[in-house]
Amino acid sequence: MNYNKVTEDMIANLQSIVGSRNVIVEQEKLETYAGDEVPEAEWKHLPEVVVKPDNAQQVSEVLKLANRELVPVTPRGAGTGLAAGAVPMIGGIVLSLENMNRILEIDNENLFMVVEPGVTTGDVQRKAQEEGYLYAGDPCSADSSFIGGNVATNAGGNKAVKYGTTSKHIYGLEVVLATGEIITLGGKCVKDVTGYDLVHLMVGSEGTLGVVTKIYLKLLPKPKYNSVLLVPFADMQTAINVVPKIMTTVGVIPTSIEFMDNLCIKSAESFLDRKLPYNDAGAYIIIEVEAYSDAQLESDCENIAGICYENGGLEVFIGNDKANQDKIWKPRRVLAEALRVTSPVYCMEDIVVPISNIPKLLEAIEQISKKYTIKIPCFGHAGDGNVHATLLKENLDDATWYEVKEKVLEEIYFVTYACEGKLSGEHGIGAKRKKAMAKFMNPVELRMIASIKKALDPNLILNPDKLVELC
Numbered sequence: 062m063n064y065n066k067v068t069e070d071m072i073a074n075l076q077s078i079v080g081s082r083n084v085i086v087e088q089e090k091l092e093t094y095a096g097d098e099v100p101e102a103e104w105k106h107l108p109e110v111v112v113k114p115d116n117a118q119q120v121s122e123v124l125k126l127a128n129r130e131l132v133p134v135t136p137r138g139a140g141t142g143l144a145a146g147a148v149p150m151i152g153g154i155v156l157s158l159e160n161m162n163r164i165l166e167i168d169n170e171n172l173f174m175v176v177e178p179g180v181t182t183g184d185v186q187r188k189a190q191e192e193g194y195l196y197a198g199d200p201c202s203a204d205s206s207f208i209g210g211n212v213a214t215n216a217g218g219n220k221a222v223k224y225g226t227t228s229k230h231i232y233g234l235e236v237v238l239a240t241g242e243i244i245t246l247g248g249k250c251v252k253d254v255t256g257y258d259l260v261h262l263m264v265g266s267e268g269t270l271g272v273v274t275k276i277y278l279k280l281l282p283k284p285k286y287n288s289v290l291l292v293p294f295a296d297m298q299t300a301i302n303v304v305p306k307i308m309t310t311v312g313v314i315p316t317s318i319e320f321m322d323n324l325c326i327k328s329a330e331s332f333l334d335r336k337l338p339y340n341d342a343g344a345y346i347i348i349e350v351e352a353y354s355d356a357q358l359e360s361d362c363e364n365i366a367g368i369c370y371e372n373g374g375l376e377v378f379i380g381n382d383k384a385n386q387d388k389i390w391k392p393r394r395v396l397a398e399a400l401r402v403t404s405p406v407y408c409m410e411d412i413v414v415p416i417s418n419i420p421k422l423l424e425a426i427e428q429i430s431k432k433y434t435i436k437i438p439c440f441g442h443a444g445d446g447n448v449h450a451t452l453l454k455e456n457l458d459d460a461t462w463y464e465v466k467e468k469v470l471e472e473i474y475f476v477t478y479a480c481e482g483k484l485s486g487e488h489g490i491g492a493k494r495k496k497a498m499a500k501f502m503n504p505v506e507l508r509m510i511a512s513i514k515k516a517l518d519p520n521l522i523l524n525p526d527k528l529v530e531l532c
């Protein structure tokens with residue numbers, strides 16, 4: 062596709078749409094919008110201009126202009142993505158949703174919150190809590206990611222085992238299409254088979270089909286009681302083997318079942334500068350349980366602790382109050398930053414397999430790590446089969462790193478598919494995994510994705526060079 066460059070005339074037009082102070086052209090300020098949280102230099106690209114609209118009408122005017130002039134537009138939330146999804150790979154306009162950060166409505170009768178896309182996930186969670194409800198979306202980046210970014214990536218996170226990924230909490234969206242049309246899909250109805258499920262086509266579409274400008278979020282009654290359990294195990298395989306047992310025998314679905322291997326434990330310990338219990342353990346499992354009565358919570362925790370002890374748990378630490386729960390969660394929550402300190406350049410993967418296949422997958426990753434003499438700490442959401450295998454560059458020179466990384470990724474993806482898995486459970490494809498999509502995804506599925514994209518964005522201006530090859 063041959064796109065045009067942003068001209069002086071176009072900048073003047075953009076200024077008249079969103080106001081001069083919401084148009085950025087200065088080089089040093091553009092740099093803030095060149096990348097996301099993927100650390101490698103190949104995933105940084107400068108936009109030609111950044112625009113910060115205040116409402117859907119302005120988004121619509123910007124898209125109409127870009128569509129007419131054939132200039133690419135990359136929607137951007139908080140830039141915490143881990144797939145280079147918000148990176149303007151071929152320049153053009155970055156459309157930042159940061160100014161659209163209002164909570165518009167709390168509907169106490171239907172249990173909905175209506176928000177703009179630039180509200181942080183943490184603010185959505187806190188507002189729900191203040192009103193006596195639960196917003197169940199909970200990516201580890203909640204304090205910084207935007208809810209619009211969570212919608213666009215169908216973010217998962219710690220509570221997906223029990224409550225599902227972001228899509229489960231989305232009932233309606235206002236979206237601006239590449240043509241500039243503003244459309245509300247879904248809304249507050251709990252059931253809706255009035256045509257295709259376009260709401261959930263948009264969720265997880267990574268800014269390639271439309272710009273999300275308003276979101277209808279479902280709220281839930283807030284469970285009154287919760288506990289967090291930390292269970293160290295001698296080795297990773299024993300730890301992971303306990304997960305299906307918890308899921309199938311306790312009679313309760315835990316809110317979270319997370320895991321981290323020994324390399325992660327060591328990395329978190331050094332980052333937090335505090336001694337963690339059983340720091341030589343092969344792995345930790347962290348389990349959170351919620352209940353509506355104290356007696357129920359106690360009984361669920363006892364049952365889970367029993368299963369862990371019977372299956373190799375070295376000890377079970379239970380956090381019943383917030384301070385102890387935070388202490389248990391902290392090492393898991395800081396892992397992305399801790400690994401970055403261990404190795405400033407790394408490659409965090411997001412593979413997902415059925416939970417019964419996690420032991421096989423982790424065993425294979427260990428073999429690959431030994432074969433290429435590269436450290437691959439693993440952590441993630443054991444309860445939903447989502448493994449963040451993280452390749453560390455450490456002291457490798459750039460050329461060796463790129464060569465080894467390509468080979469290791471190829472082998473990891475291969476074994477993931479052999480374990481009935483997929484490339485990404487929650488971070489998405491973005492630019493980073495586009496090549497792997499072409500290789501590992503069924504060609505018919507690829508063709509379906511390309512057809513939908515072309516139908517909704519005929520000039521291919523929205524977030525080009527992401528997900529699939531189109532030209």
Ligand SMILES: Cc1cc2nc3c(=O)[nH]c(=O)nc-3n(C[C@H](O)[C@H](O)[C@H](O)COP(=O)(O)OP(=O)(O)OC[C@H]3O[C@@H](n4cnc5c(N)ncnc54)[C@H](O)[C@@H]3O)c2cc1C
Pocket residue numbers: 097098135136137138139140141142143145146147158178199200201202205206207208209210211212213214215216217218219267268269271272273274397398487488491524
């Ligand atoms: C420390 C850390 C922990 C993390 N933990 C998790 C986790 O537990 N679970 C998880 O799923 N992810 C996690 N992530 C990844 C990331 O936070 C999520 O992918 C998040 O949903 C991205 O939101 P964002 O606002 O930063 O989006 P961005 O990174 O800005 O954008 C992500 C994608 O969404 C598109 N987009 C953004 N806003 C819109 C919009 N309004 N309309 C259309 N498209 C849009 C962009 O074009 C891009 O393709 C983590 C990241 C970090 C750094």
